[in-house]
Amino acid sequence: MAGSTTKTVYDIFQSMEFGPAPTSSTSTAQAWLDHHSYALGLFIDGKFVRPADRKSRSLLDSKGASMCSIVCAEDDDISQCASSAVNGFKVWSSMNCHQRAKVLLKLVSILGLHGKCVSELCELCEASCSPSTLVRLLQYYSSWAQLRDTLMTNWKPLGVVVVVVSDDSSLFTLFLKVFPALAMGNSVIIVPGHCTAPPALLLAQLFMGAGLPAGAFNVLTGTDVSLGAKVAQNPSISYVTYSGNKQDAVNLRKATAGMGVPVSVSPCIGATCPFIIFESADIDSAVDEVIEAAFKKKKEIHWVLFVQESVLDRVVACFKLRMVRMKCVGLQSTADRVLVDAAVKEAQQQGAMLIQACTAPPSGALYPPTLLWRTAPASPCVVSPSPGPLLPLMTFRSNTEAVTLGNHSPHGLAASIWTEDLTLALETAQSLSVGSVWVNSHSVRDPCLPVSGYKGSGTCTDGGQEGLYQFLHPSSSSSPSLPRSSPLPMDYTKFGTGASPVIIPDESDSASAPKSYLHFVGGKACKSVSGCSVAVQQPGGGGVLAYCPDGGRKDVRNAVEAAIKVQPAWIKKSLSARAQSLNSLAKGLEANSQDIAASVCVQTGLSMDKAEKELELSIARLSDWAAYCDKIQGATLPMPQSGSALSFPEALGVVGIILPDKNPILSLVTLLGAAVATGNAVIMVPSEKYPLPALVFIQVLLASDLPAGLVNIISGRKDQLTVALANHSVIKAIWYWGSAEGCQYLQYTCISPLKTLRLSCQNDDDDEGKDWTQSHPSLLEETWRNAVQWKSVWIPTA
Amino acid sequence: MGVTSHMKQSCISDLEYISKIKVNTQTVLKRAQHIQGQKIPTKQWQAAWLLKAVTCIDLTTLAGDDTPSNIQRLCLKAIQPVEYKLLKKMDMHDKEVTTAAVCVYPSRVADAAKLLEAAKSTLPVASVATGFPAGQTPLETRLQEVRMAVADGATEIDIVINRTLALTGQWEAMFDEIRQFRMVCGNAHMKTILAVGELGTFTNVYKASMVAMMAGSDFIKTSTGKEAINATYSVAIVMARAIRNYYLFTGYKVGFKPAGGIRTAQECLVWLNLIKEELGNDWLCPHLFRLGASSLLTDIERQLYHHVTGQYAAYDELPMA
Numbered sequence A: 001m002a003g004s005t006t007k008t009v010y011d012i013f014q015s016m017e018f019g020p021a022p023t024s025s026t027s028t029a030q031a032w033l034d035h036h037s038y039a040l041g042l043f044i045d046g047k048f049v050r051p052a053d054r055k056s057r058s059l060l061d062s063k064g065a066s067m068c069s070i071v072c073a074e075d076d077d078i079s080q081c082a083s084s085a086v087n088g089f090k091v092w093s094s095m096n097c098h099q100r101a102k103v104l105l106k107l108v109s110i111l112g113l114h115g116k117c118v119s120e121l122c123e124l125c126e127a128s129c130s131p132s133t134l135v136r137l138l139q140y141y142s143s144w145a146q147l148r149d150t151l152m153t154n155w156k157p158l159g160v161v162v163v164v165v166s167d168d169s170s171l172f173t174l175f176l177k178v179f180p181a182l183a184m185g186n187s188v189i190i191v192p193g194h195c196t197a198p199p200a201l202l203l204a205q206l207f208m209g210a211g212l213p214a215g216a217f218n219v220l221t222g223t224d225v226s227l228g229a230k231v232a233q234n235p236s237i238s239y240v241t242y243s244g245n246k247q248d249a250v251n252l253r254k255a256t257a258g259m260g261v262p263v264s265v266s267p268c269i270g271a272t273c274p275f276i277i278f279e280s281a282d283i284d285s286a287v288d289e290v291i292e293a294a295f296k297k298k299k300e301i302h303w304v305l306f307v308q309e310s311v312l313d314r315v316v317a318c319f320k321l322r323m324v325r326m327k328c329v330g331l332q333s334t335a336d337r338v339l340v341d342a343a344v345k346e347a348q349q350q351g352a353m354l355i356q357a358c359t360a361p362p363s364g365a366l367y368p369p370t371l372l373w374r375t376a377p378a379s380p381c382v383v384s385p386s387p388g389p390l391l392p393l394m395t396f397r398s399n400t401e402a403v404t405l406g407n408h409s410p411h412g413l414a415a416s417i418w419t420e421d422l423t424l425a426l427e428t429a430q431s432l433s434v435g436s437v438w439v440n441s442h443s444v445r446d447p448c449l450p451v452s453g454y455k456g457s458g459t460c461t462d463g464g465q466e467g468l469y470q471f472l473h474p475s476s477s478s479s480p481s482l483p484r485s486s487p488l489p490m491d492y493t494k495f496g497t498g499a500s501p502v503i504i505p506d507e508s509d510s511a512s513a514p515k516s517y518l519h520f521v522g523g524k525a526c527k528s529v530s531g532c533s534v535a536v537q538q539p540g541g542g543g544v545l546a547y548c549p550d551g552g553r554k555d556v557r558n559a560v561e562a563a564i565k566v567q568p569a570w571i572k573k574s575l576s577a578r579a580q581s582l583n584s585l586a587k588g589l590e591a592n593s594q595d596i597a598a599s600v601c602v603q604t605g606l607s608m609d610k611a612e613k614e615l616e617l618s619i620a621r622l623s624d625w626a627a628y629c630d631k632i633q634g635a636t637l638p639m640p641q642s643g644s645a646l647s648f649p650e651a652l653g654v655v656g657i658i659l660p661d662k663n664p665i666l667s668l669v670t671l672l673g674a675a676v677a678t679g680n681a682v683i684m685v686p687s688e689k690y691p692l693p694a695l696v697f698i699q700v701l702l703a704s705d706l707p708a709g710l711v712n713i714i715s716g717r718k719d720q721l722t723v724a725l726a727n728h729s730v731i732k733a734i735w736y737w738g739s740a741e742g743c744q745y746l747q748y749t750c751i752s753p754l755k756t757l758r759l760s761c762q763n764d765d766d767d768e769g770k771d772w773t774q775s776h777p778s779l780l781e782e783t784w785r786n787a788v789q790w791k792s793v794w795i796p797t798a
Numbered sequence B: 001m002g003v004t005s006h007m008k009q010s011c012i013s014d015l016e017y018i019s020k021i022k023v024n025t026q027t028v029l030k031r032a033q034h035i036q037g038q039k040i041p042t043k044q045w046q047a048a049w050l051l052k053a054v055t056c057i058d059l060t061t062l063a064g065d066d067t068p069s070n071i072q073r074l075c076l077k078a079i080q081p082v083e084y085k086l087l088k089k090m091d092m093h094d095k096e097v098t099t100a101a102v103c104v105y106p107s108r109v110a111d112a113a114k115l116l117e118a119a120k121s122t123l124p125v126a127s128v129a130t131g132f133p134a135g136q137t138p139l140e141t142r143l144q145e146v147r148m149a150v151a152d153g154a155t156e157i158d159i160v161i162n163r164t165l166a167l168t169g170q171w172e173a174m175f176d177e178i179r180q181f182r183m184v185c186g187n188a189h190m191k192t193i194l195a196v197g198e199l200g201t202f203t204n205v206y207k208a209s210m211v212a213m214m215a216g217s218d219f220i221k222t223s224t225g226k227e228a229i230n231a232t233y234s235v236a237i238v239m240a241r242a243i244r245n246y247y248l249f250t251g252y253k254v255g256f257k258p259a260g261g262i263r264t265a266q267e268c269l270v271w272l273n274l275i276k277e278e279l280g281n282d283w284l285c286p287h288l289f290r291l292g293a294s295s296l297l298t299d300i301e302r303q304l305y306h307h308v309t310g311q312y313a314a315y316d317e318l319p320m321a
Helices: A002-006 A009-015 A027-035 A075-094 A097-125 A131-151 A171-183 A197-209 A226-232 A246-256 A283-294 A309-323 A334-349 A399-407 A422-431 A466-471 A553-572 A575-591 A593-604 A608-628 A664-677 A692-703 A718-726 A740-749 A777-786 B012-020 B025-037 B043-055 B068-079 B084-089 B106-118 B139-151 B163-167 B171-185 B202-214 B233-250 B265-278 B296-309
Strands: A042-044 A047-049 A056-060 A066-071 A155-157 A160-165 A187-191 A217-219 A237-245 A263-269 A271-277 A301-308 A353-356 A370-373 A390-396 A414-418 A436-439 A472-474 A519-521 A524-526 A533-537 A544-549 A643-651 A654-658 A681-685 A711-713 A731-738 A756-761 A788-796 B057-060 B101-104 B125-129 B156-160 B189-193 B219-221 B255-257 B291-293
Touching: A009 B043, A027 A097, A042 A075, A042 A197, A047 A197, A066 A197, A075 A155, A075 A160, A075 A187, A075 A217, A075 A226, A097 A131, A097 A171, A097 A197, A131 A171, A160 A171, A160 A226, A171 A187, A171 A197, A171 A237, A171 A466, A187 A226, A197 A217, A226 A237, A226 A246, A237 A246, A237 A466, A246 A263, A246 A740, A263 A271, A271 A283, A271 A399, A283 A301, A283 A309, A283 A390, A283 A414, A283 B025, A283 B233, A301 A309, A301 A399, A309 A353, A309 A370, A309 A390, A309 B233, A334 A370, A334 A390, A390 A399, A399 A422, A414 A422, A422 A436, A422 A788, A466 A472, A466 A777, A472 A777, A519 A553, A519 A692, A524 A692, A544 A692, A553 A643, A553 A654, A553 A681, A553 A711, A553 A718, A575 A593, A575 A608, A575 A664, A575 A692, A593 A608, A593 A664, A593 A692, A608 A664, A608 A777, A654 A664, A654 A718, A664 A681, A664 A692, A664 A777, A681 A718, A692 A711, A718 A731, A718 A740, A731 A740, A740 A756, A777 A788, B012 B171, B012 B202, B025 B233, B025 B265, B043 B057, B043 B265, B043 B296, B057 B068, B057 B296, B068 B101, B068 B106, B084 B296, B101 B106, B101 B156, B106 B125, B106 B139, B125 B139, B125 B189, B139 B156, B139 B171, B156 B171, B163 B171, B163 B202, B171 B189, B171 B202, B202 B219, B202 B233, B219 B233, B233 B255, B233 B265, B265 B291, B265 B296, B291 B296
Parallel strands: A160 A187, A160 A237, A187 A217, A237 A263, A271 A301, A271 A414, A301 A390, A370 A390, A414 A436, A436 A788, A654 A681, A654 A731, A681 A711, A731 A756, B057 B101, B057 B291, B101 B125, B125 B156, B156 B189, B189 B219, B219 B255
Antiparallel strands: A042 A047, A042 A217, A056 A066, A155 A472, A353 A370, A519 A524, A519 A711, A533 A544, A643 A788
């Protein structure tokens, strides 16, 4: 302030400088913090709770000053909170849709009254969320709350949902999970991070004023996401969903493996995303926007700039002009400065050229916006980006090369593409494997846009109608597929490595020797690579019924190779052609129904009548999926701004399926149909106990016109094949029916690369678990929704 | 002004460049909103910025009822746009705070030039010309209009482009016309009015800006003030980009003049901020930035009065134009 009084009008008249940035007041937020004596409690059962003898964690504000402290919750607090959430769920879910919608709308008007306090607190915490964003979220989800039973019939809430976010998450990503969970009738326990804890606590308090039942929304605070895992362990929790950085996602998944609770993660922070400028772009706009996106102080995404070679000179010249007047950007810490310096130095050594706004100060937590030009996809600054305002630039020659470069990343969160050519924009949007495509724009977030991370960027969809289903289950399905349990002590490296039992047929009578079956890889019926077989026991243990191939790692590898060769073409096929193939498969099943029914009979000991009944249902199920082919479709989304927002269901890619023992043929065609109808290739492992019907089904597949390699059936020992599927990076999802141990193994292992898991723990008695004979629409919908990921494309217009 | 110092020969590559130009409307609108949302200076910074704005004003009267008497008032106001005692309080009384020019119809140029000479002022007289505002008169009469305004003592000529040529994509023909105007302007400063409200798209605005600059304009100007849509921030962003890129290609700085509908001090601070953001401080001087306005000055004076005295002035307390 010293300078401000000495500057005369004439000085400023000549220099035309900006005045000092006005310091915004935070008095309202301070008053709220003061009211809580700068020590915020936990929010349990509708009120603030400050149990004695708890550790506390001090929070710093955006300027590094101490702001307030939060309580570190302990086990007692967790169980108190969970039982309150169970009660909260009872009250909240028994209210009708209209009443729930009313509560959410009431919060909108309360935010209108206390918007100042919320925005000041968000600013103090750098939670980067404005009250208007929260209002938009609430308005969007209140209408879904109102219409849940009208537009999504036969779905019901899960129960108590835990939302965990990492320290660096924004308030938006937190509430993009919280509001839909509440709108669908769940109660919620949130475990916020450093930035989001104070605003979340404030909102919890405001929510009570809006008439939310006590216990429906609880906040537990702690030191890090390990608290999330502790909360997940509580048996009354139905579902855990996480958003934040990758490392915490890994920690949470590992810590919760074997607890018998589904955990979905959206590791959206720190993802690398392509920013593609085509020669047909409005280059000035594109450069302005990439500067805004990449050189922010707090950025969740690492952008990598791809520029068409023909306009590189113009783009670089534009950068030079636009960056001249930019100032240094603050880094989070001086430690970051060391990382930035190292990254820039390394890039320079590898031949990168720098365009910098100004020269970097010798030290300190400041760095000028820097364009690293002439980098390559293998450059460390691209592969493992450092913090700070660095932007690597690469060139591409053709449109296809742009897509190839853009897709060459373990992340699949989002992409920004710049062109005035609509055809090119849509073609590129289709070919990029990312969840969000922003055409001529970037970083657009709205609750109506589904955000689904492709590849390593997530296992669930948030936002949009699509994002609601993670908080619902079909009302006709019985118990949850994963019973609650405690993690078993297990050695993950030993799982599935048991030696194969040696088979020496003891019967001398060659006429009655059990038959040997083949399995199905790459469109061919064949033996396993190892050449070994496993014996299939007769029901009731009356000796060896047959031999089937003992599939392993190499069989899975071959199947994946075959699958990725044909799957892209399968997606491109017209939907009616897909339907036709499935219909002909149904016809083939009908033609072979006697054989397969007989195998069901022999294998499971069911009566022929029952087996025939199962075949009838299976044929009908395949016809259902054939019909679904052109009914599973995206939507145009109601964005508040003008433009076109589209959502598309896209295939996951290659899906690994470990089939259940129950209804061996019906379950097989149900899952196969859902996966193939939505464009996926599948690698199926038949039930270890009852593999024969699946192996007989191979003759139907052989006669079908499905492309060779789209459907693979590998028989053998379940655990060994589970390990093989889990350790193949191409496989994007695994649907598993098996032991608790297997579930735990998959939860622990399928983290990097990230796989979407649908786990069901099956018991030896076949009564429990999914009822495959039901064909309720919501059950089929749940199945196909598991087989797709959602892409949203946003094309803003004037 | 160097007459045709930066005039480029139209060649195939330039025209090819023009045909490739693309402007995405929504991003420009978004950028304009972003700039409008930025905080504007307060206290002495605001006072200094407002005084800068004053020195960039082309004080304008373009009415059918202009007579020597209101032209005289205009000229005297242009010489002393802010009350001496207010300037004195800000220590700006000896810093030659005048408007940049006065701007009148060709028939009034002689009146204005005479009055300014009598007041011993070197303030330039600007004249609109070339069939202002529609430009729908034969080329020969438009050229003659420029010659006569220059002969009467105008040192700055605001020409209007032929929108027919722009809208039908005859950029080369437009280039030739503007170049002829440039020739007859001689040593006078040439400002080219694009009449953006009638060009339809931002892409056309960008193309017209480029053609106007290639043909030798010293300034490009948004509008005549007579179209339905005048100077908007979004259109200014497009024109500023064209200026920036022209500078990139040629190393020559072309000026920018928004005109029409700029009435409040608040708006003119946004304008200055926009220029600062899009073009940089170099452009924040009368040599490269002008504001075409008639009633704006009164509002600026009121703001300055408030800055100096802490009170809001009644209109009759301030010297009238």
